[in-house]
Amino acid sequence: MPLKLSQVYYLLFLLGGALFGCTPRSVTSVSTTQTTEGYFTNPIAKGADPWIIKKDGFYYSCGAGKGGIYVAKSDKLTQVGERKTVWKAPEEGWNAYSVWAPELHFLNGKWYIYYAAAKAPGKPFIHQRSGVLESVGQDPFGPYRDKGMLYTGDSLQYTGSEPVWAIDVTILPLNGSLYAVWSGWQKNAKTDATRQHLYMARMNNPWTIGSNRVKISSPEESWETGGPLDLQEGPQILKKNKKVFIIYSTRESWLKEYRLGQLSLADSTLNPLEPKNWVKTGPVFQGTDQVFGVGHPSFTTSADGTEDWIIYHAKISTQPGWARDIRLQKFTWDKKGNPVFGTPIPAGTPVKLPAGEGRKVHSCQD
Template structure:
């Protein structure tokens, strides 16, 4: 699978679903399979195509498929052909119960809470949704500042699939040098739960070989909307390994193995470092999978040696 930004999802019927940015950045696709490795050669269906003009007409990025409130949704980002970096988050809803066969409809742009004057006013993308104790939380990247802006991660509760119920809370900003190569970036959040803890992985720096993954951790009993309850890893949890030929690993998702016993990390990376031109438009970020290993403290360990 030669796509960037690879959200994978395993439904309750044990079907794996895969969607991702396509090299042309012009449509949203979906694959499905009962075995995760079969996604590589599974039929690919186009669910939606970009608009010809105006909003959602360029840079269709980072779709994620989620099953929420008993319905299927895809969260994605899109730009405006007249302002190509006016990237904002949007939602599709499946009109039926089968995300692969049934029709999808637009729900428009994600809406902030009424008292929130800041969310989705600038470059916003890479949204994910997590369920916790009966509530849904929306986590996304958004740029702030002037000039060469900074991409931070924010969190808020969802009131509905397309609206937040709380104001944004800042989870992480690029603090370390490894998050500040080329651009100051935190983006691509993904959630993994294990033994009473919640782990939030994210991607950092520009999208070439410096691209890497960091992680935040919180106890499941803490208030997720209090940034002080989250701890941040001082070093990347996954980064370029030249000897293994894996460059710029990032923007991942987590799924269970077929037997439900293993946690798998699905991410994208390049197999080479020499990129001509803008790395953003280099189409050869490949989808890869590694098994997550748990150490004696029940913290995740990410190693390329565990590649499937």
């Protein structure tokens, strides 16, 4: 029986390992990418909630860990680079604990980090609010000044109403305006087993919400429900040829059923704060019997700008929990201009390097 192209690649991968005295890397202990010439394998790093932004020929990633936020820089999409802490949570205050899912954005000549945090440690996670950091200069490694908590309630901040539970803030620049998009609760609650929706609001500037929030989506479709908790979270913006998409995570983040849904703006000139203008589709990316719980992506292009890539996390086992790693793969577009993410590639499968990245030195080191 003729071998499939993927099988040929894998045989070449194994042969390369034998020639250099190495074997494919364990999926649970990867810290750098194992490659043969011209190929890499997933996962590319440990961690979750990956965020990558490309600027001036470099990839900047952002993440949370050890009570703070780190940034890393690399000239290769498949290599994360050295993670350097750029902000530590204060010893007390609304953002002292549970720092989650930061994102790094370059707006109006400065870097901004959007993140979620809480005033109290541990479960239940009922205190999550969202805030923003602003770079003092133009260096993504800081220093940063704390611009405070974002207002995520139903009345403008000057009325004195309380911000509502909010995580995963991302930014949508559209038609000369700036919008915040996030995952939130309808009202604050005493249990974290609370339904999550997607909200949007107009911003006055990168650190100030300037309008009441609008709920643009709820977990209502059959592929978004059916587990112990219906939720939508991790919204990410994807633009192509004047089309605007919000790719979000749904189902439960700790289960293998975690997956991606899509909202598309019917016309990019329409008001994005009108829920009826968003069309829902899904699931657009979901796990297989070899890849579990795919979610919380970000998007970028290859080094030469000719290819589109999705970076996402996946669970390392089918057991409930938040042990995850970071993966990436190329995606395409259909004739109607919609993204086609395909099927997640199993760990250890050789994948062709992003265009323009060049060949990498073979290494057996963790």
